[in-house]
Amino acid sequence: MGLTPRERVLMALNHQEADRIPIDFGAMRSTGISVNAYMRLREKLGIKDGQVKLYDLMQWLAEPELPILERLHGDVIQLHRYSPAFGLDIGAWREWTTPDGHEVLVPHGFDPVLMPDGSRVVMEGDTVIARMTKDGHWFDQEYHPLANATTYSDIDNHNFPTLSDEEYEFLCSEAKRLHDETDYAVLAAFGGNIFEAGHFDFGYQNFMTMLAGNPDLALYYMDKLADSVIAQLERWLPAVRDYVQIIQVGDDLGMQTGPQISPKMYREMIKPFHARIYKYIKENSDLFIFLHSCGSIYSLLPDLIEIGVDIINPVQYQAADMDPVGLKREFGQHLTFWGGGCDTQHILSHGTIEEIKQETERMVSILAPGGGFVFTQVHNILREVDPERVIALYDTAYLHGWYR
Secondary structure (H helix, E strand, O other): OOOOHHHHHHHHHOOOOOOEOOEOOOOOOOOOEEHHHHHHHHHHOOOOOOOOEEEEOOOOEEOOOHHHHHHOOOOEEEEOOOOOEOOEOOOOEEEEEOOOOOEEEEEOOOOOEEOOOOOEEEEEOOEEEEEEOOOOOOOEEOOOOOOOOOOHHHHHOOOOOOOOHHHHHHHHHHHHHHHHHOOOEEEEEEEOOOHHHHHHHHOHHHHHHHHHHOHHHHHHHHHHHHHHHHHHHHHHHHHHOOOOOEEEEEOOOEOOOOEOOOHHHHHHHHHHHHHHHHHHHHHHOOOEEEEEOOOOOHHHHHHHHHOOOOEEEOOOOOOOOOOHHHHHHHHOOOOEEEOOOOOOOOHHHHOOHHHHHHHHHHHHHHHOOOOOEEEOOOOOEOOOOOHHHHHHHHHHHHHHOEOO
16 A cells, blocks of 8 residues: 555655655645636646635635646645735635636735726725735735834834634634645644745834844844744644644745845844754644745855754745755755756746646655655746646646656
8 A cells, every 4th residue: 555645755755765756736835726717727637516715815825626636646735824814814704806817715804995996905904904906916915004204112013923712712623624635744824934925024124124123122122022023823823733744834044046145144133043943843743844945045044944843834945045856855855845846937937838847847856765855836927827737736746756
């Protein structure tokens, strides 16, 4: 009898060669697929039954359905947060038609307002918190609650994230259901962002300026934020740790050319908070820590390994210093590379089918040996990617991903 998907993933995370490399199709918010591309894929594969959930309202991502997950050889499913975007919970769903005419399900509280200029906005009271432009592909955040904060009392009065009773009950039941009713590996979305949260709360420029020009205020904010993250974990971990295998945290530390901040600033200002959070996870569970961090983060990988990161995603190997051969050689015994299966900026979106197959085969040959690799493309599959490309990508990974 063959391995289950869950067993296959666990072997990879323990740096063992299973029967084949595990595959992730859409089990995380940066390994997903645009709802527009997904609907065309669904049609191509002849899937007519069921209703598609537009579950990530910010990035406009579809929840993979079981028939498509099986067709594309997927091994992983996602446990969501209860209110993953714009404070809207997923306790109930309603029918909605996308601007492109697709009939989907959306969280029951999602009701964007069509503006005179053709954009759509998400409102919180009288405040616009996010906007999709007339021809946009996703929502961009417009409201930053600490944009005008300049004092410690401004931060004291900020509403830091909490884990509600409704979310606790949702997590308890949903984590057990995913574990007991499927044999997939379960990746649990958590978040716990520190660096990115500053961008969201203050605005990107404001927070980056604060890190350099008013570090005491930035550290005060991040200290309170880390306290709130650990307070969430105190309830979140007991609800899910017996049923899931992976906890996904996030903080985009890189850009195309290098880290967003110097390694020195990371070590002095961000790393201590990451270390506190990841230590709590390790001391209170046996979950693998999955860090999503885009861009060029080569110089930070030793620090991330030191503080307990087990898995790196998306492995943006076209960014500076992110040569996959070097990454595997230097860090492959410590890190699982979750992603890096095919470049999404150029090859998947603009290459030929043959180029997609060749690049996928090449990346599998580099990252698969010795385990420590879960296949997926570098980032989300965008709306313009046609279904033939998606099928070629995943079928090639499956065909060439068997260990001999």
